[in-house]
Every structure is written in C-alpha cells, then in structure tokens.
Amino acid sequence: MGIPSYYRFLCQKNKKIITNDYYLNGKVVLCFDFNCIVYYCLSKMPEYDENNNEAYEKELISEVTKYVEHVYISAKKPSEVFIAVDGVVPMAKMKQQRMRRFKGLFMEPYEIEAGVRNIRKKSWDKNSITPGTLFMKKLDVALKELCARHSGWSVSGYNDPGEGEHKVMNYIREYESNNTFLIYGLDADLILLSMLQSTKQNLFLMREVMEFNSVVLDDNDKTQFLYLNIHSLNNELFHSTKEEYIQDYIMMMSLLGNDFLPHSLSLTIKDNGYTILFNNLKEFHKQKKFLVENKLIRWDMLKEFINMFVAQEAQLIEHRCKKKSQMYSYKGKTEYEQKMAQTILMPCKWFVEKEFYDNGLKQDWEDTYYKKFLNDDKNACIEQYLKGLQWILDYYNGNVIEYDWYYPHMETPLWKDIYTYLCNDTIGKERFIYEIALPLKPEQQLVLVLPIESFHLISNEKYKSFPSRFPQYYPSKFSVHTLGKKFIYESESNIPILPSKFIRKMLV
Incomplete structure (x- = not known):
C-alpha cells in the first residue's frame, strides 16, 4: 500500500x-x-x-x-x-x-x-x-x-x-x-x-x-x-479478531494515502496522522459504530468519522507547512550527509506551499489549493476520491474491481469539503458502477510504465514505436510534485497520465 x-x-x-x-x-x-x-x-x-x-x-x-x-x-x-x-x-x-x-x-x-x-x-x-x-x-x-x-x-x-x-x-x-x-x-x-x-x-x-x-x-x-x-x-x-474491526482499519488506513490515493495535506503517518485517526476509530467503535458494513463503506458513518477530526484540519496543515519551511536549514553532519541533504531536501528548498502559506495560512488558501493543485470541479474531485476509497476496499477484499480506474489528481480534497459533500448527498453503491475490462498484456504494460530510456527492454517493434507516435506521454523534461512532501523520495513525477484504455485501443 x-x-x-x-x-x-x-x-x-x-x-x-x-x-x-x-x-x-x-x-x-x-x-x-x-x-x-x-x-x-x-x-x-x-x-x-x-x-x-x-x-x-x-x-x-x-x-x-x-x-x-x-x-x-x-x-x-x-x-x-x-x-x-x-x-x-x-x-x-x-x-x-x-x-x-x-x-x-x-x-x-x-x-x-x-x-x-x-x-x-x-x-x-x-x-x-x-x-x-x-x-x-x-x-x-x-x-x-x-x-x-x-x-x-x-x-x-x-x-x-x-x-x-x-x-x-x-x-x-x-x-x-x-x-x-x-x-x-x-x-x-x-x-x-x-x-x-x-x-x-x-x-x-x-x-x-x-x-x-x-x-x-x-x-x-x-x-x-x-x-x-x-x-x-x-x-x-x-x-478482537472480528472482521468488522479489520475492515474498518483497512478503510482508515486508506485515508492516510497509499499507492492508489494520495495522502491529505493534514494527515500523514509520519506527522501523527495515524495516531489521530486510530484514536478516533477506537472511540468510534466504543459507540458501536462502524465505517464498513458487508464490505461496503457506510457513507453516513464516514461523515460522522470525518467530523471527529475535521476541525483540526487547518491547524494541522499550518503545522506541517511551518515544519517543512524550517527543515532546509539541516546540512548534514558527514560529507556524505551534506551531499545527500542537497538532493533529499529539495522539496523544502522549493517550498511550493508558499502559494497559500506565509508564516500562516493565507486568507484565500482553500481557493488557491483547489485552483493550483487540483484543477477541477471540487465536487468532481470529491466523488473521484470517494470512489477510490470503495475501489480500494473492493480490491483488498478480492472483489471485482474496475481495472481501468485511477485517481486523476496529485492531491485529495479537503476534509471539510468531503464532510459537507456527504452532508448534502446520499451515496449508494450504484453511484460507483464499475466498467469491466480485461487486463493489459505484459508488453502493453511496459509501454505504459517505462520511460523512453528503458524502451530497449521491449521486444515488440510496434510497441517500441509508440513514443514516436505519441511523444506527449514521454517528456524529456518535467518537474516533480512536492506539495506536502519533505523528502524527494516522497515526491511524484509531473507527467501526463497514460490511461490503460488508450493503450488497449492503440496497441491491439
């Protein structure tokens, strides 16, 4: 994960x-x-x-x-x-x-x-x-x-x-x-x-x-x-070893981010996010409330759960921004550490959070966050994120999943907006109908995941020519996304998403 x-x-x-x-x-x-x-x-x-x-x-x-x-x-x-x-x-x-x-x-x-x-x-x-x-x-x-x-x-x-x-x-x-x-x-x-x-x-x-x-x-x-x-x-x-507790724990861990959904700006496992969520989950269970029922997310319960920590969101984001802004002063003790610090701490040097943080969150920080880092309709982002939560639960339970689904953004919606959305909307499983498709072939996956410098690993000549037909998917120069990241190994490449549907269509 x-x-x-x-x-x-x-x-x-x-x-x-x-x-x-x-x-x-x-x-x-x-x-x-x-x-x-x-x-x-x-x-x-x-x-x-x-x-x-x-x-x-x-x-x-x-x-x-x-x-x-x-x-x-x-x-x-x-x-x-x-x-x-x-x-x-x-x-x-x-x-x-x-x-x-x-x-x-x-x-x-x-x-x-x-x-x-x-x-x-x-x-x-x-x-x-x-x-x-x-x-x-x-x-x-x-x-x-x-x-x-x-x-x-x-x-x-x-x-x-x-x-x-x-x-x-x-x-x-x-x-x-x-x-x-x-x-x-x-x-x-x-x-x-x-x-x-x-x-x-x-x-x-x-x-x-x-x-x-x-x-x-x-x-x-x-x-x-x-x-x-x-x-x-x-x-x-x-x-306890009862399954309902474990299902809730899996659901809770997805809120901290994984390979399929990014972590939020406010909650990460390294910055006490796990402790905040797990303590709230234990309190939730004391009230005999559960997030998951019959392997489906109960959106009314998720709304209540988010409400337990949503008031802390702005404060947690501000704390993480402040902590990150102070980290670039670290220079390392040994010569090797000094060299590595130049590279590892690049996200702190660049500090893209300055878009909405300047010794505190700016007045219009929420609008800036959505405009600069999500580039989409707020409700559309929320719906994509919620679908991702159910998709992950299905995937981990071995249920049928939508093979071509992916979350299209680098960031998550704010918890306060997810809470408001859940207050105003009733979500049923039918809202997230999965389109069924076959997996790609191994060499088709190579075309999707490999940078052009590794295309020598592909033996199929037709597949090898894909970058020359669609060069927009293989940029030679690109930046990395470092919002909310302190270390370069946490960052992600700012490159175009190459959907499996497109690969399947173009590489028959």
Missing part, C-alpha cells in the same frame, strides 16, 4: 507481535510475494559490466533461486510453497509505477551534481524487473525449473495478472480454515491484506532481521528471519 515505515512503526508500538519462530496449526504453506527478493538479491550483486549483461543476469537469477531455497530452509521446509511473481496490475497501480520510474530520470542530474551518483558507471536497468521483459522471461523459466525439483511447489508467473501479494491472498482464500501460512514479503500492504485473511487462517509474515538498515547475518553469514504474528497484531490493535 506504499505506507512508508509502516512495518517499523507497528513493531515499535506493538512489540509482542514479533517472534523468532512460528507455531504450527494444521498444514504449513510458505508463500512468496516474490519481486522484493529480486531487488534484495540485486542489492548484493557485484558491480555491473554492461559488456557482459547476459552473464550478469544469469548470476542474478542464480542468486535469486538460491535465496528462495534459503528462505524455505529457514522456514523449516514447509510441505507446500507458492511463489507469486508480479503480473500486470490495475491502472491505478500502473499510474504509480509509471511516476516512480520516470522520477529516477529526474533525479539523475541532481545526484550527479551532488556527487552521490557516478556518471562513468552504467548500472543494470532495474526496470528489467517488470512483467514482459526478457529478464523476467528468463527468471520465469528458472522458477518453473526450481518448482519442478520440489514436490508441492508452484509458481504464478509474470504472465498471470495481478500483484504478487494479491495472488498470495487469492491462493489463501482457496483453503479451508485453520492452516498456517508463512508469507515472505517486505511490502507494507501485505500486513493489511493478511489481517483480512487472519479470521480464517493462521498467518505470519516473514522477513529479514534488520539493524541500522542492514540485514543481520548469523555465524555462518546466513540471513536471519523474524515472524510477524498477524493474529497477535489484531489482538493488540483491537483486542
């Missing part, structure tokens, strides 16, 4: 949820949300030699399969293993992937200027770890061979649509109750997805032991692992 530091945040707040082992209950199945393993093994690879790309990729694939075996042995060799490789994803996720991949290009000259990137050394193109590339095809063959050597192992490859973590959840849903599932993965939304499945199954998330941002090794230089007990997490958060 793209929630920064969420795993670490939960562990610090709820220390009992982490164990050195897992307990058995029925059959034990090990599931891999796989792509993070590729990135992890890539980080351990020797320096890239562009003249020997094939050998480099062969070694990387070998390291990946070895690491899968290591995780399997560390998990005590469960009787069943399921490897879920990322396939083609919904448009809302593709939009996020596209902006992230383009941002790497934006950052390159700044990192070179700051001295944190070596201009003479060419690195392996990480965009190769995208469905449809030759590298992923070779990796797919290796994983199928690996599974063939083990009884009870299976793989869902890049040709099967869906994010890895959602493939894992669909796999778990096929099982009867009371089995033990170990899920290897580093993505924060795995926690939320696992919480939804934990009412029927015994779930543990498995990940490397980390200290000071480095993986801890044992005496044999092997990676050590910890287990996050999802059942214990539910009890720590709610003192």
Whole structure:
C-alpha cells in the first residue's frame, strides 16, 4: 500500500507481535510475494559490466533461486510453497509505477551534481524487473525449473495478472480454515491484506532481521528471519479478531494515502496522522459504530468519522507547512550527509506551499489549493476520491474491481469539503458502477510504465514505436510534485497520465 515505515512503526508500538519462530496449526504453506527478493538479491550483486549483461543476469537469477531455497530452509521446509511473481496490475497501480520510474530520470542530474551518483558507471536497468521483459522471461523459466525439483511447489508467473501479494491472498482464500501460512514479503500492504485473511487462517509474515538498515547475518553469514504474528497484531490493535474491526482499519488506513490515493495535506503517518485517526476509530467503535458494513463503506458513518477530526484540519496543515519551511536549514553532519541533504531536501528548498502559506495560512488558501493543485470541479474531485476509497476496499477484499480506474489528481480534497459533500448527498453503491475490462498484456504494460530510456527492454517493434507516435506521454523534461512532501523520495513525477484504455485501443 506504499505506507512508508509502516512495518517499523507497528513493531515499535506493538512489540509482542514479533517472534523468532512460528507455531504450527494444521498444514504449513510458505508463500512468496516474490519481486522484493529480486531487488534484495540485486542489492548484493557485484558491480555491473554492461559488456557482459547476459552473464550478469544469469548470476542474478542464480542468486535469486538460491535465496528462495534459503528462505524455505529457514522456514523449516514447509510441505507446500507458492511463489507469486508480479503480473500486470490495475491502472491505478500502473499510474504509480509509471511516476516512480520516470522520477529516477529526474533525479539523475541532481545526484550527479551532488556527487552521490557516478556518471562513468552504467548500472543494470532495474526496470528489467517488470512483467514482459526478457529478464523476467528468463527468471520465469528458472522458477518453473526450481518448482519442478520440489514436490508441492508452484509458481504464478509474470504472465498471470495481478500483484504478487494479491495472488498470495487469492491462493489463501482457496483453503479451508485453520492452516498456517508463512508469507515472505517486505511490502507494507501485505500486513493489511493478511489481517483480512487472519479470521480464517493462521498467518505470519516473514522477513529479514534488520539493524541500522542492514540485514543481520548469523555465524555462518546466513540471513536471519523474524515472524510477524498477524493474529497477535489484531489482538493488540483491537483486542478482537472480528472482521468488522479489520475492515474498518483497512478503510482508515486508506485515508492516510497509499499507492492508489494520495495522502491529505493534514494527515500523514509520519506527522501523527495515524495516531489521530486510530484514536478516533477506537472511540468510534466504543459507540458501536462502524465505517464498513458487508464490505461496503457506510457513507453516513464516514461523515460522522470525518467530523471527529475535521476541525483540526487547518491547524494541522499550518503545522506541517511551518515544519517543512524550517527543515532546509539541516546540512548534514558527514560529507556524505551534506551531499545527500542537497538532493533529499529539495522539496523544502522549493517550498511550493508558499502559494497559500506565509508564516500562516493565507486568507484565500482553500481557493488557491483547489485552483493550483487540483484543477477541477471540487465536487468532481470529491466523488473521484470517494470512489477510490470503495475501489480500494473492493480490491483488498478480492472483489471485482474496475481495472481501468485511477485517481486523476496529485492531491485529495479537503476534509471539510468531503464532510459537507456527504452532508448534502446520499451515496449508494450504484453511484460507483464499475466498467469491466480485461487486463493489459505484459508488453502493453511496459509501454505504459517505462520511460523512453528503458524502451530497449521491449521486444515488440510496434510497441517500441509508440513514443514516436505519441511523444506527449514521454517528456524529456518535467518537474516533480512536492506539495506536502519533505523528502524527494516522497515526491511524484509531473507527467501526463497514460490511461490503460488508450493503450488497449492503440496497441491491439
């Protein structure tokens, strides 16, 4: 779900949820949300030699399969293993992937200027770890061979649509109750997805032991692992494992932003937003009120919930603007930190919030916010945002979704305006009718998410020519969106959205 530091945040707040082992209950199945393993093994690879790309990729694939075996042995060799490789994803996720991949290009000259990137050394193109590339095809063959050597192992490859973590959840849903599932993965939304499945199954998330941002090794230089007990997490958060509490929690977390909806200017997980929302949610539940019923958002209850914190909105925005305006004074202690500070803190240097903040929120700040940063009818923005909330809930529950849907803005409407809208309008599920469409093909997704500098990864000549036909979607120069962002890694590329509907139409 793209929630920064969420795993670490939960562990610090709820220390009992982490164990050195897992307990058995029925059959034990090990599931891999796989792509993070590729990135992890890539980080351990020797320096890239562009003249020997094939050998480099062969070694990387070998390291990946070895690491899968290591995780399997560390998990005590469960009787069943399921490897879920990322396939083609919904448009809302593709939009996020596209902006992230383009941002790497934006950052390159700044990192070179700051001295944190070596201009003479060419690195392996990480965009190769995208469905449809030759590298992923070779990796797919290796994983199928690996599974063939083990009884009870299976793989869902890049040709099967869906994010890895959602493939894992669909796999778990096929099982009867009371089995033990170990899920290897580093993505924060795995926690939320696992919480939804934990009412029927015994779930543990498995990940490397980390200290000071480095993986801890044992005496044999092997990676050590910890287990996050999802059942214990539910009890720590709610003192209950009932599904209605978990559904509400998923809904609440969407209000903090994720891969599909931006966070608001007033509430982020790093600036006490989680605490504000969670404390209000607990108070809400004390009154026997719930945001979600039968996996549908109750808009009347959402209105009441927003009303619990809406009065703080302007004050919270003002506080965050003030805090950001003061951050650029940080210069770093070491030479490396000083270089990195020039790059990382660029959003504070640019401080686009000056449009509506000057030692306090300007009188017309709300109008400026909508005019400068949303560029749309206020009610239309609100309706798109509310549809997004229900879409996310459907997506995480494994329900039918609108594959081509995406939120078209960089910012959210203000809470006060969402509250007013909900006071004046009755929203039913019928307001958000989904248009059903098939997923894109893997190479079609490549055209959508890759910057032109990575089009060498596409083998289809017709697809390769797409940027020359529609150059407006592949700008060589663009800015990044930094409103509400303190660090450059939080920012997003200001590039045209390339809808999956358009790709499907033009690349038949």
